[in-house]
Amino acid sequence: MASDLEQLCSHINEKIGNIKKTLSLRNCGKEPTLKTILNKIGDEIIVVNELLNKLELEIQYQEQTNISLKELFESLEEDCKDVEHLKENIPPHLPQVTVTQNFVNRSDLDPEEPVKVEEPAPTKKPLKEQRSIKEMPFITSDEFNGIPAYMKSRLTYCHINDVIKEINKAVVSKYKILHQPKKSMSSVARNLYHRFIDEETKETKGHYFVVEADIKEFTALKVDKRFHVILNILRHCRRLSEVRGKGLTRYVIT
Numbered sequence: 001m002a003s004d005l006e007q008l009c010s011h012i013n014e015k016i017g018n019i020k021k022t023l024s025l026r027n028c029g030k031e032p033t034l035k036t037i038l039n040k041i042g043d044e045i046i047v048v049n050e051l052l053n054k055l056e057l058e059i060q061y062q063e064q065t066n067i068s069l070k071e072l073f074e075s076l077e078e079d080c081k082d083v084e085h086l087k088e089n090i091p092p093h094l095p096q097v098t099v100t101q102n103f104v105n106r107s108d109l110d111p112e113e114p115v116k117v118e119e120p121a122p123t124k125k126p127l128k129e130q131r132s133i134k135e136m137p138f139i140t141s142d143e144f145n146g147i148p149a150y151m152k153s154r155l156t157y158c159h160i161n162d163v164i165k166e167i168n169k170a171v172v173s174k175y176k177i178l179h180q181p182k183k184s185m186s187s188v189a190r191n192l193y194h195r196f197i198d199e200e201t202k203e204t205k206g207h208y209f210v211v212e213a214d215i216k217e218f219t220a221l222k223v224d225k226r227f228h229v230i231l232n233i234l235r236h237c238r239r240l241s242e243v244r245g246k247g248l249t250r251y252v253i254t
Contacts, residue, residue: 091158133175134208135168136239136253143237151233155226163230164239166219170210171253173218192217199250203243209252 144157152160177189178196185193199211212223221227231251234240243250 091161131175131179133172133179134253135171136164136234138164139237139239147233147236151229151236153229155230155233160230160233163221163227164234166221167210167215167240167251170214170218171208174210174214175208199246199248201243201245201250203245204250204252207252209243209250211248211250 138161139157141157144152144160174192174196177185177192180189180193182190182193195213215221215223215227231240235242238254241252241254243252
Protein backbone atom coordinates (compact mmCIF):
# COMPACT_ATOMS: atom_id res chain seq x y z
CA MET A 1 0.00 0.00 0.00
CA ALA A 2 2.85 2.40 0.90
CA SER A 3 4.59 1.73 -2.41
CA ASP A 4 1.40 2.43 -4.37
CA LEU A 5 1.01 5.78 -2.57
CA GLU A 6 4.61 6.65 -3.32
CA GLN A 7 4.14 5.89 -7.00
CA LEU A 8 0.95 7.99 -7.09
CA CYS A 9 2.68 10.91 -5.36
CA SER A 10 5.62 10.65 -7.77
CA HIS A 11 3.27 10.67 -10.76
CA ILE A 12 1.35 13.70 -9.42
CA ASN A 13 4.61 15.57 -8.71
CA GLU A 14 5.79 14.82 -12.28
CA LYS A 15 2.57 16.24 -13.70
CA ILE A 16 2.89 19.33 -11.50
CA GLY A 17 6.48 19.82 -12.69
CA ASN A 18 5.37 19.58 -16.35
CA ILE A 19 2.64 22.14 -15.73
CA LYS A 20 5.16 24.53 -14.13
CA LYS A 21 7.54 24.14 -17.11
CA THR A 22 4.67 24.80 -19.53
CA LEU A 23 3.63 27.95 -17.61
CA SER A 24 7.23 29.19 -17.51
CA LEU A 25 7.60 28.64 -21.27
CA ARG A 26 4.29 30.41 -21.84
CA ASN A 27 5.49 33.36 -19.83
CA CYS A 28 8.78 33.38 -21.78
CA GLY A 29 6.86 33.69 -25.02
CA LYS A 30 5.33 36.94 -23.82
CA GLU A 31 8.70 38.65 -23.32
CA PRO A 32 9.86 40.48 -26.51
CA THR A 33 13.52 39.44 -26.26
CA LEU A 34 12.77 35.79 -25.59
CA LYS A 35 10.02 35.76 -28.21
CA THR A 36 12.58 36.73 -30.90
CA ILE A 37 14.90 33.95 -29.80
CA LEU A 38 12.07 31.42 -29.83
CA ASN A 39 11.12 32.50 -33.36
CA LYS A 40 14.72 31.98 -34.53
CA ILE A 41 14.79 28.57 -32.87
CA GLY A 42 11.53 27.71 -34.63
CA ASP A 43 12.97 28.77 -38.00
CA GLU A 44 16.10 26.72 -37.40
CA ILE A 45 13.98 23.71 -36.46
CA ILE A 46 12.14 24.05 -39.79
CA VAL A 47 15.47 24.24 -41.67
CA VAL A 48 16.81 21.21 -39.78
CA ASN A 49 13.60 19.32 -40.56
CA GLU A 50 14.02 20.09 -44.30
CA LEU A 51 17.64 18.93 -44.17
CA LEU A 52 16.58 15.71 -42.47
CA ASN A 53 14.01 15.11 -45.22
CA LYS A 54 16.68 15.68 -47.90
CA LEU A 55 19.06 13.39 -46.02
CA GLU A 56 16.40 10.68 -45.88
CA LEU A 57 15.83 10.96 -49.65
CA GLU A 58 19.59 10.82 -50.30
CA ILE A 59 19.89 7.70 -48.13
CA GLN A 60 17.07 6.04 -50.07
CA TYR A 61 18.78 6.97 -53.37
CA GLN A 62 22.14 5.60 -52.20
CA GLU A 63 20.50 2.37 -51.03
CA GLN A 64 18.85 1.94 -54.44
CA THR A 65 22.16 2.73 -56.18
CA ASN A 66 23.90 0.16 -54.01
CA ILE A 67 21.35 -2.50 -54.99
CA SER A 68 21.78 -1.62 -58.70
CA LEU A 69 25.59 -1.80 -58.40
CA LYS A 70 25.36 -5.22 -56.75
CA GLU A 71 23.14 -6.47 -59.59
CA LEU A 72 25.56 -5.00 -62.16
CA PHE A 73 28.52 -6.64 -60.40
CA GLU A 74 26.77 -10.03 -60.41
CA SER A 75 25.96 -9.59 -64.12
CA LEU A 76 29.59 -8.70 -64.91
CA GLU A 77 30.78 -11.74 -62.97
CA GLU A 78 28.51 -13.95 -65.09
CA ASP A 79 29.80 -12.28 -68.28
CA CYS A 80 33.40 -12.85 -67.17
CA LYS A 81 32.66 -16.52 -66.53
CA ASP A 82 31.07 -16.81 -69.99
CA VAL A 83 34.09 -15.13 -71.61
CA GLU A 84 36.51 -17.45 -69.79
CA HIS A 85 34.40 -20.46 -70.84
CA LEU A 86 34.43 -19.32 -74.47
CA LYS A 87 38.17 -18.66 -74.28
CA GLU A 88 38.85 -22.15 -72.96
CA ASN A 89 36.46 -23.85 -75.40
CA ILE A 90 37.24 -22.26 -78.77
CA PRO A 91 36.10 -24.69 -81.49
CA PRO A 92 39.19 -26.22 -83.12
CA HIS A 93 37.75 -25.84 -86.63
CA LEU A 94 37.81 -22.03 -86.50
CA PRO A 95 40.65 -20.55 -88.58
CA GLN A 96 43.55 -19.02 -86.68
CA VAL A 97 43.89 -15.30 -87.43
CA THR A 98 47.34 -13.73 -87.18
CA VAL A 99 47.81 -9.99 -87.57
CA THR A 100 51.25 -8.61 -88.39
CA GLN A 101 51.99 -4.90 -88.52
CA ASN A 102 55.17 -3.02 -89.35
CA PHE A 103 55.71 -0.02 -87.10
CA VAL A 104 58.13 2.81 -87.87
CA ASN A 105 59.63 4.75 -84.98
CA ARG A 106 58.88 8.40 -85.67
CA SER A 107 61.99 9.50 -83.73
CA ASP A 108 64.18 7.67 -86.29
CA LEU A 109 62.87 9.81 -89.14
CA ASP A 110 64.47 13.09 -90.11
CA PRO A 111 61.76 15.77 -89.62
CA GLU A 112 63.12 17.79 -92.57
CA GLU A 113 63.40 14.82 -94.91
CA PRO A 114 60.18 13.94 -96.72
CA VAL A 115 58.88 10.49 -96.06
CA LYS A 116 59.15 8.23 -99.07
CA VAL A 117 56.28 5.88 -99.65
CA GLU A 118 57.37 2.70 -101.34
CA GLU A 119 54.96 1.52 -103.99
CA PRO A 120 54.18 -2.18 -103.87
CA ALA A 121 55.84 -4.21 -106.55
CA PRO A 122 53.45 -5.28 -109.28
CA THR A 123 52.30 -8.81 -108.73
CA LYS A 124 52.95 -11.31 -111.42
CA LYS A 125 49.86 -12.58 -113.12
CA PRO A 126 49.44 -16.30 -112.77
CA LEU A 127 49.92 -18.21 -115.95
CA LYS A 128 46.63 -20.00 -115.42
CA GLU A 129 43.79 -18.93 -113.17
CA GLN A 130 43.19 -21.45 -110.41
CA ARG A 131 39.69 -22.81 -110.07
CA SER A 132 37.92 -22.30 -106.77
CA ILE A 133 36.63 -25.43 -105.08
CA LYS A 134 33.30 -25.21 -103.30
CA GLU A 135 33.43 -26.17 -99.64
CA MET A 136 30.69 -26.89 -97.15
CA PRO A 137 29.96 -23.99 -94.72
CA PHE A 138 30.22 -24.78 -91.03
CA ILE A 139 27.09 -25.20 -88.91
CA THR A 140 26.18 -22.10 -86.88
CA SER A 141 25.16 -22.24 -83.23
CA ASP A 142 21.59 -21.24 -84.16
CA GLU A 143 21.39 -24.08 -86.69
CA PHE A 144 22.78 -26.52 -84.12
CA ASN A 145 20.15 -25.46 -81.57
CA GLY A 146 17.47 -26.02 -84.22
CA ILE A 147 18.46 -29.64 -84.82
CA PRO A 148 15.95 -32.04 -83.18
CA ALA A 149 17.30 -33.67 -80.03
CA TYR A 150 16.54 -37.19 -81.28
CA MET A 151 18.70 -36.51 -84.34
CA LYS A 152 21.83 -35.12 -82.69
CA SER A 153 21.64 -37.27 -79.55
CA ARG A 154 24.95 -36.72 -77.69
CA LEU A 155 26.72 -35.04 -80.61
CA THR A 156 28.10 -31.58 -79.94
CA TYR A 157 28.48 -28.50 -82.09
CA CYS A 158 32.21 -29.22 -82.45
CA HIS A 159 31.69 -32.87 -83.43
CA ILE A 160 29.57 -31.87 -86.43
CA ASN A 161 31.89 -29.08 -87.59
CA ASP A 162 34.92 -31.35 -87.23
CA VAL A 163 33.30 -33.76 -89.71
CA ILE A 164 32.50 -30.85 -92.05
CA LYS A 165 36.17 -29.86 -91.90
CA GLU A 166 37.25 -33.37 -92.90
CA ILE A 167 34.65 -33.62 -95.69
CA ASN A 168 35.93 -30.29 -97.07
CA LYS A 169 39.44 -31.70 -96.92
CA ALA A 170 38.33 -34.69 -99.03
CA VAL A 171 36.50 -32.43 -101.52
CA VAL A 172 39.54 -30.15 -101.99
CA SER A 173 41.92 -33.10 -102.35
CA LYS A 174 39.67 -34.79 -104.92
CA TYR A 175 39.08 -31.75 -107.10
CA LYS A 176 42.71 -30.67 -107.01
CA ILE A 177 43.46 -33.94 -108.78
CA LEU A 178 40.57 -33.41 -111.23
CA HIS A 179 41.85 -29.88 -112.02
CA GLN A 180 45.44 -31.05 -112.38
CA PRO A 181 46.92 -31.45 -115.89
CA LYS A 182 47.06 -35.13 -116.78
CA LYS A 183 50.69 -34.89 -117.91
CA SER A 184 51.82 -33.93 -114.40
CA MET A 185 49.86 -36.69 -112.62
CA SER A 186 51.53 -39.58 -110.84
CA SER A 187 50.28 -43.10 -111.43
CA VAL A 188 48.34 -43.01 -108.14
CA ALA A 189 46.72 -39.68 -109.00
CA ARG A 190 45.90 -40.94 -112.51
CA ASN A 191 44.11 -44.00 -111.09
CA LEU A 192 42.13 -41.77 -108.72
CA TYR A 193 41.32 -39.43 -111.59
CA HIS A 194 39.77 -42.24 -113.64
CA ARG A 195 37.76 -43.43 -110.63
CA PHE A 196 36.44 -39.89 -110.08
CA ILE A 197 35.35 -39.65 -113.72
CA ASP A 198 33.61 -43.05 -113.59
CA GLU A 199 31.65 -42.02 -110.49
CA GLU A 200 30.13 -38.93 -112.12
CA THR A 201 26.52 -38.98 -113.34
CA LYS A 202 24.15 -36.58 -115.06
CA GLU A 203 22.79 -35.51 -111.65
CA THR A 204 26.26 -34.62 -110.31
CA LYS A 205 27.41 -32.71 -113.40
CA GLY A 206 28.54 -29.23 -112.37
CA HIS A 207 28.40 -30.12 -108.67
CA TYR A 208 31.06 -31.03 -106.12
CA PHE A 209 30.61 -34.40 -104.42
CA VAL A 210 32.48 -37.15 -102.62
CA VAL A 211 31.85 -40.81 -101.92
CA GLU A 212 32.84 -42.94 -98.94
CA ALA A 213 36.00 -44.06 -100.75
CA ASP A 214 37.13 -40.41 -100.90
CA ILE A 215 36.55 -40.00 -97.17
CA LYS A 216 38.72 -43.05 -96.50
CA GLU A 217 41.35 -41.96 -99.04
CA PHE A 218 41.88 -38.36 -97.92
CA THR A 219 40.82 -38.23 -94.25
CA ALA A 220 41.18 -40.17 -91.02
CA LEU A 221 37.41 -40.28 -90.42
CA LYS A 222 35.79 -43.60 -89.62
CA VAL A 223 32.85 -44.32 -91.92
CA ASP A 224 30.71 -45.79 -89.17
CA LYS A 225 27.24 -45.35 -87.67
CA ARG A 226 28.21 -42.04 -85.99
CA PHE A 227 29.48 -40.70 -89.32
CA HIS A 228 26.18 -41.51 -91.03
CA VAL A 229 24.23 -39.86 -88.17
CA ILE A 230 26.20 -36.67 -88.80
CA LEU A 231 25.55 -36.97 -92.56
CA ASN A 232 21.83 -37.15 -91.75
CA ILE A 233 22.19 -33.92 -89.72
CA LEU A 234 24.03 -32.25 -92.61
CA ARG A 235 21.18 -33.20 -94.95
CA HIS A 236 18.73 -31.75 -92.42
CA CYS A 237 20.75 -28.49 -92.36
CA ARG A 238 20.87 -28.44 -96.20
CA ARG A 239 24.64 -28.77 -96.33
CA LEU A 240 24.57 -31.77 -98.67
CA SER A 241 22.26 -34.03 -100.62
CA GLU A 242 22.54 -37.63 -101.76
CA VAL A 243 22.61 -38.99 -105.30
CA ARG A 244 22.44 -42.77 -105.55
CA GLY A 245 23.28 -44.95 -108.55
CA LYS A 246 25.67 -47.65 -109.80
CA GLY A 247 25.89 -49.04 -106.26
CA LEU A 248 27.30 -45.74 -104.88
CA THR A 249 26.00 -42.95 -102.66
CA ARG A 250 27.33 -39.57 -103.73
CA TYR A 251 27.33 -36.79 -101.13
CA VAL A 252 26.81 -33.56 -103.09
CA ILE A 253 27.80 -30.22 -101.55
CA THR A 254 24.78 -27.91 -101.73
